[in-house]
Amino acid sequence: MDTPEELRYSSDHEWVRIEHSLAHIGITDFAQDALGDVVYVELPEVGLVVTANSAFAEIESTKSVSDVFAPISGEVTAVNGALGDRPELVNEDPYGEGWICVIKPSAESELDQLMDAISYETFVLAENKEE
Numbered sequence: 593m594d595t596p597e598e599l600r601y602s603s604d605h606e607w608v609r610i611e612h613s614l615a616h617i618g619i620t621d622f623a624q625d626a627l628g629d630v631v632y633v634e635l636p637e638v639g640l641v642v643t644a645n646s647a648f649a650e651i652e653s654t655k656s657v658s659d660v661f662a663p664i665s666g667e668v669t670a671v672n673g674a675l676g677d678r679p680e681l682v683n684e685d686p687y688g689e690g691w692i693c694v695i696k697p698s699a700e701s702e703l704d705q706l707m708d709a710i711s712y713e714t715f716v717l718a719e720n721k722e723e
Contacts, residue, residue: 601712602663670694
């Protein structure tokens with residue numbers, strides 16, 4: 593499982609990368625692996641105001657349809673239009689070309705509630721032991 597140290601992680605398996613006060617959002621390597629082959633991504637609308645922990649996008653794979661939850665609150669300022677033609681980018685490069693959207697955070701303190709890489713890996717291991 594690839595877990596870049598510079599990112600923050602939610603318990604719903606989304607990641608956050610802060611660049612120039614904007615939060616780039618995607619799903620983790622663990623999540624894309626669990627989903628299987630991604631065949632469609634329903635992106636949020638630019639301008640949508642999201643609340644932390646609320647569903648704001650969907651990913652359809654050969655196994656299931658899964659909600660994507662906002663790891664932080666804010667306004668969607670950009671979406672990854674490339675996923676319309678190439679949804680498999682979520683599988684191929686979840687932390688790079690497979691990003692989902694960019695959010696302008698409305699409550700930066702929410703970032704402190706997200707996990708660092710070590711905490712996320714520990715969380716995933718514990719979650720898998722419960723199953």
